[in-house]
Amino acid sequence: MDMRVPFSGGTVGRRFLRRLFVMKVSPSVLACDFAHMADEIQKVTQGGADYIHLDVMDGNFVPNISFGPAVIKAIRPYTDVPFDVHLMVERPSRYFQDYLDAGADNITFHLEAEPYIAPALDQIRKAGCSASLSIKPGTEAEAVFPYLDKLYMVLVMTVEPGFGGQKLIPECLEKVKKIKAEAKRRGLKVLVEVDGGINSETAHEAAAAGVDVCVAGTGVFRAPDVAAAIKELQNA
Ligand code: DX5
Ligand code: ZN
Numbered sequence: 469m470d471m472r473v474p475f476s477g478g479t480v481g482r483r484f485l486r487r488l489f490v491m492k493v494s495p496s497v498l499a500c501d502f503a504h505m506a507d508e509i510q511k512v513t514q515g516g517a518d519y520i521h522l523d524v525m526d527g528n529f530v531p532n533i534s535f536g537p538a539v540i541k542a543i544r545p546y547t548d549v550p551f552d553v554h555l556m557v558e559r560p561s562r563y564f565q566d567y568l569d570a571g572a573d574n575i576t577f578h579l580e581a582e583p584y585i586a587p588a589l590d591q592i593r594k595a596g597c598s599a600s601l602s603i604k605p606g607t608e609a610e611a612v613f614p615y616l617d618k619l620y621m622v623l624v625m626t627v628e629p630g631f632g633g634q635k636l637i638p639e640c641l642e643k644v645k646k647i648k649a650e651a652k653r654r655g656l657k658v659l660v661e662v663d664g665g666i667n668s669e670t671a672h673e674a675a676a677a678g679v680d681v682c683v684a685g686t687g688v689f690r691a692p693d694v695a696a697a698i699k700e701l702q703n704a
Pocket of ligand 2: 496521522523554663683
């Protein structure tokens with residue numbers, strides 16, 4: 469039987485409550501088998517992914533090169549799950565249109581990479597796409613505060629961006645709490661996403677810090693059972 473727990477002046481079932489507060493999961497295709505990308509996308513779609521995370525790296529803002537808009541456009545028809553595009557590129561606003569055309573539902577760019585942040589966010593929003601900002605481990609949480617009212621998400625990097633399979637830097641989770649508190653104080657609905665080193669062990673710390681969306685590359689795509697790995701993160 470579903471246990472009753474107090475909620476908002478009445479009681480609700482524990483299962484219902486859990487559905488309300490589950491952490492959303494955005495599997496990062498950086499860790500998938502690039503030779504079978506369409507199959508990999510369908511695997512996480514069937515496994516219950518809430519978003520699909522696409523890491524774009526330019527070999528300049530980060531010391532690695534991944535893929536660009538042509539690849540994103542090619543895999544777009546294989547799923548209806550929203551595309552969460554993470555641009556790790558220098559001066560990202562030069563390329564927004566390419567990612568909008570490729571089918572991005574959310575575009576996240578790095579605060580450290582763009583000199584004109586507010587106009588860049590407006591450019592994305594005017595195109596009917598949600599706009600988000602990301603900060604590297606060395607950037608303070610407060611740096612995003614001036615833009616909070618324009619943001620769908622703040623992506624707090626929990627590793628130095630550039631490579632999958634790194635270990636989570638736990639201190640970065642303090643920033644999640646600060647951003648959530650500031651958004652609450654101002655009555656803004658901004659999601660906080662974390663990216664880097666999230667797996668079934670570290671997801672509990674992320675959930676405890678108030679994370680809304682977790683990105684997981686190796687934690688999902690290299691798991692023996694992709695659907696089970698997604699579910700485990702959602703219930704962390
Ligand atoms: C790192 C990327 C991440 C990466 C995460 O720069 O932004 O999205 O794919 O990989 P894992 O989950 O393996 O740490
Ligand atoms: Zn990412």
